[in-house]
Amino acid sequence: MNLNDCDVETLHHDDFIDQEDCAGLAVHTYTPGPVHVHFFLRYVEPSKIMGRIHLSPYSALPTGQQNMHEVLRIHVYEDRCPADGLQNCPDLLFRPRHRENFWASLTHLNYYTAVDTAFHAAAMISRIVEDLARKTIYANALRILMGWNQTFLFLALAATAASSLVGSGTSLQLNGIDYFVSPFSQGKVTNGTVAINTRQNQLGFVPATVIAGDLYTESTLQSLFLNWSAVDDVWQPAFLETIFVFNFAKLTNKNHNYHDGVSSSVFPLQVTRKIPSGPYFLNIHTGEVHPAYRLYDDFAGAFTQSLLQRHDGRFQTLSAQVPAAASITIGVPSRLYFTKTEAKPLAGVRIGVKDIFSLAGVKKGCGNRAWYHLYPVAKSTGTAMQNLIDKGAIIVGVQKTSQFANGETPTADWVDYHSPFNPRGDGYQDPATSSAGAGSSIASYEWLDLAVGSDTGGSIRGPATVQGIFGNRPSHGLVSLDNVMPLSPRLDTPGFLARDPSLWNAANAALYRDKYTFFGHEAPRYPKKLYLLDFPAGNTSHAPILQNFVTKLAKFLDTSPSNINLSKEWERTRSTSAGDQSLAQLLNTTYAAIISKDQAKLVQEPFYRDYAAIHDGRLPFVNPVPLARWTWGDSQPSSLLSDAVRNKTLFMDWFNGNILPPSSDPLTCSSGLLLHVDGSADFISRNRYINPPVPPFGFSNSQISVFAETPDSVFPLGQVPVFSSITNHTEYLPVTIDVVAAKGCDGLIARLAEDLVAAGILTVPRDWARLRAILAPALYVDYTKIGKEKWDAMSADDFMAMVSNDDFLGDPCVKTQHLIGATYWERVSESKVIGHHQLRAAHQVYTSPDLKTVKLRGHSHATNEHYYVKSSGVWKFAGLKPEVRWNEYKFEEVFKGSYTQSEKHS
Known part of the structure; x- marks a missing residue:
């Protein structure tokens, strides 16, 4: 007033x-x-x-x-x-x-x-x-x-x-690993009558392990703990000092060494309520156990907030910080607390959420500082995120988005917040937007399982492409987007970025519910039409990888691929309502008009009004890209939006009726599959100066699914070497492909990814760049004792090419485990050290990458010399020399009889 x-x-x-x-x-x-x-x-x-x-x-x-x-x-x-x-x-x-x-x-x-x-x-x-x-x-x-x-x-x-004093949790360090102690008790395990070893007492807490079930014996406990070490990154043997077991009478020895260097005291579990097995911190004063969260540094700058998911359905800030430079800390709960069931298929799955989705108790920022400080915490969680929570998902944090989900390029466009880092290549590549934090986190962190993003014009598929991971734009309208900041509701869709296609498929089913074509245990009858759209020329670096995939996919589908020219198909079969316009002419301003007009009305106007009301009529700061789009939209007549919606509908009806219509067979779903490539293996460095932003005019293949409302998913295929002017070295960039199906056939694409991994045609993404980063410029490699050659000065690039090759460690059908025995270190000089290790290397070769049927085993008992040199003040791995003393089973056939090799030579 x-x-x-x-x-x-x-x-x-x-x-x-x-x-x-x-x-x-x-x-x-x-x-x-x-x-x-x-x-x-x-x-x-x-x-x-x-x-x-x-x-x-x-x-x-x-x-x-x-x-x-x-x-x-x-x-x-x-x-x-x-x-x-x-x-x-x-x-x-x-x-x-x-x-x-x-x-x-x-x-x-x-x-x-x-x-x-x-x-x-x-x-x-x-x-x-x-x-x-x-x-x-x-x-x-x-x-x-x-x-x-x-x-x-x-x-x-x-x-x-x-005033009141409220606990928000405690940070502790156990054996050099940072932990967060939840402020919420999981239950009382003792009434204080047992003598707890308080040697490691910190702030009244001691590490403890709870074993809730009774499916164990004294002889199997050690195996249980070994398994926990393999499947959980939170639990460690230091939690074994104090153990609470459900069936105490089963154990005859109440003091035992289940792990070297750790003496365990075992006590009966006096439960006040059901407590899951796993690591906890025991409050020695109350007898209650508090869940343990392992703390990780968000070194990629992917997150904006670290969250603690409460039992009442709300969230609060996880108040902890590990040593880091300008990055926040994320806490993750033990995987042992959760058991997947039919009702909870995502139990314990750790998820990051894009900062446009409302979560109860959390402030939303949408990539804008003024927005974050203007509006209060969300009162409720939106339908999409609640669907995941109801299926057992654990949301660990909020992730960066480019401002108001518009497409931005680092670094100039990112003014309010700094862009996340893409770990691929030289580490200074554009992570792509707008789901930049989602893509960066999944490519960077093995401790994170999934990231939720949104895709309006490519905001999931772009980050998936440049970071070599799975990502999907679903069919439009599969789930409500209430309590989500819109770019344009006509085009907005929620989806995932993922490394594991099986988990991706299960998450899709949880998010989209009964609108998802989930095949489950039912085998689909894949379509026989396979279209290739605008594939790159054969002389490009990534063309051989693409062609190899297409050949294998066609063989898997029992079909032959055919090229398709969308522009010519349009001219041949377009509706009379389109007149004589080409696709490029029809859709040139369609995307720009829809997002600019819709977001101006739904976001800009109320935001400006609310901000001005309490800031004496001032305007908030807005980054250059959304501001340029809104300004352009404001300058256009209202008829532009209605024309754009009409043109989108024309294209949608044509594409869904002529190019990829649905199949009458529910097990086939789509009449065909369309493959296209969206900018694989290109360096787009974040340290370059760019031109001022303009509205997103034009039409590209990535917008087919945007206008046709069809599902479009990214599959990672491999990587190619590219020279970086930043590191002055050859680095590796991902190669991906997009797969499009008929509208509503989302589950067909995810199931195809699963089946292709099982067939060895796709592999789960591995971050070979991490290995590359620790290598010396030249390595001494002596493989003469395992049937290969010796190289006195193998380049780091050649070493990477060798070990990541399908014929060697990159073979998805070979699994290995190296158990180290006696070790000693030899200091050769101030800049060179040799590690001498006794080891047993166990190898298992499977008939296919689904790792279900063992083809052969081959174990070696050996010694191995590892060489380390100091290069530019940093210690680097500089080579190895394994020497096999004796073998078990068929070790000599491990790298000769794999599924991949057999297929290559067939």
Whole structure:
């Protein structure tokens, strides 16, 4: 309200009570209801009004306290409010009364009064607004509202009496590994009558292991712990000092060494509620165990917030930080706490979520600092994310998006926040947008299983392409996008970035529910039409990898591929409604018009209005790309949007009817599959200067699925060497391909990825760049004792090519485990060290990459010399010399009889 627009004087306290014509508006007549209370908490925000008062020269506060209005905030958003007896108070405001306490009651006395006043104010202000909307009692409303400034002052000051101390968790380090101790107890395991070894006691916590089931014996416990070490990155043997077991009577030895160097004390599990097996931190004072979270540095800069998922469905910040430079810390719970079931197929799956999806208790930023600070925490979680949570997913953090999900290029376009890093190649490549944090995290972190992104014009497929991982744009409209910031609801879709196609398929089924064509255990009958769209020339570096994939895929599908020219097909079969326009002409401004017009209305206008309302009419900062798009959209007539929607519909109907119509066979679903390539193996460095942004004009193959509403998924195929001017070395960039199917056939594509991995045609992405980063420029490699050659100075690039080759360590059908025995180190010089290791190398060769049927085994007992040199002040791996002493089974055939080799020579 602008007081300059009215001539009504401010109501003073003296005439507030006695004015007869306002008697009906007295405070006591405004009995608050739930709607009034929620309106007051959400919109009135007395603390902000008090901030203005305290900063004014007329403030009654002492000079040194006039800028301290943050301290005076009224904490009625959380569950700390003690107003148990207030009628209509929302449940989330209650504080349970566990016991009577005179001093607590005395402390709360003023707080009760303040909150009671607040609720009456809520009713009063709500009704004033209602009356204003009806254009009645305008003058009286303004006068009464101004008179309430004094009440707000009392309200804010009274709130300071209700301060509380709330635990947010604890950070500890165990054997050099950083952990976060959850503030929430999982249950009580002991009543304090057992003698706990407190040698490792820190802040009252000791590491402990809980074994909840009874499917074990004393002899199998050691095997159980070995398995835990293999499947879980949180548990470690140091948690074995104190063990609580469900069936205590099974164990005859209550003190045992289950791991070298760790003496274990075993106690009965005195359960107060069901506690999952796994690592915990035991509070020695209360007997309760708290879940352990392993802490990881977000060195790729992929996340904006680290989250702790609560049992009540809300989230809170995971308050921890490991040593790092300008990066946050993410905590992940033990995988041992969770068991996948039919009802919970994603149990324990760790997921990062793009910063446009609402999560209850979390502030959303959408890549914009002003937006983050303007709006409150989300009250509820949107349908899409709730679908994943209901199926057992664990959301560990919020991930960076380019601003308002528009396509941005680092580094110049990323003003409010710094772009995440792409780990591929030289590490300074564009991660692609807008789901940049999602792609960067999945490519960088093995401890993260999935990332949720959104794809409007390529925002999932772009990051998947440049980082060599799986990613999908689904059919449009598979799940509600309520509580999600829109770019354009006509085009927006949620999807995943993933490394494992099996998990990707299961996550799709959880997210899209009954609209997903999930084949489960049913084998699809894959379509026989295989279209190739605009494949690169044969002289490009990635062409052989693409052609090899197409050959194998055609053989797998029992068909022959055929090239398709979309422009010519359009000219031959287009609708008469399109006139004589080419595809390029028809769709040139379609995407730009839809996203600019839609986002201006749905995001820009309310954002600008809300920001100006509390910042004296100012505008918030917006990055160059969304600002350029909004500005262009504002300059265009409204008819441009209706024309764009019409053109999109024309293309959708044509493509879905002529190119990829659905199949009448539900096990085939799509009449064909279309393959296209979207910028594989190209360096797009983030350290270059770029031109100012312009609207996204034009039409490309990546927009086929955008306009046709069909599923389009990225499959990683391999990598090619490319010279980097940044590192002055040859680095490796991913090669990928896009697979498009008919609308609604999403499950067909994900199942195809699974089947191709099982057939050895696709492999789960491996980060060979990590190995490359630790190699010396030249390596001494002596493989003469394992049937190969010796190289005195093999280049790092040649070594990478050799070990990643399908005929050697890159063979997806070969699994190996090296068990190290005696070890000693030889210091040759200040810059050279040799490690001498005794080892048993176990190898198992399978008939196919699904690793179900063993073809042969081959184990060697050997010694191995590892060479290390200091290069430019950094220690690097500089070679190896294995010497086999004796073999078991068919070791000499391990790298000669694999599935991959057999297929190559057939």
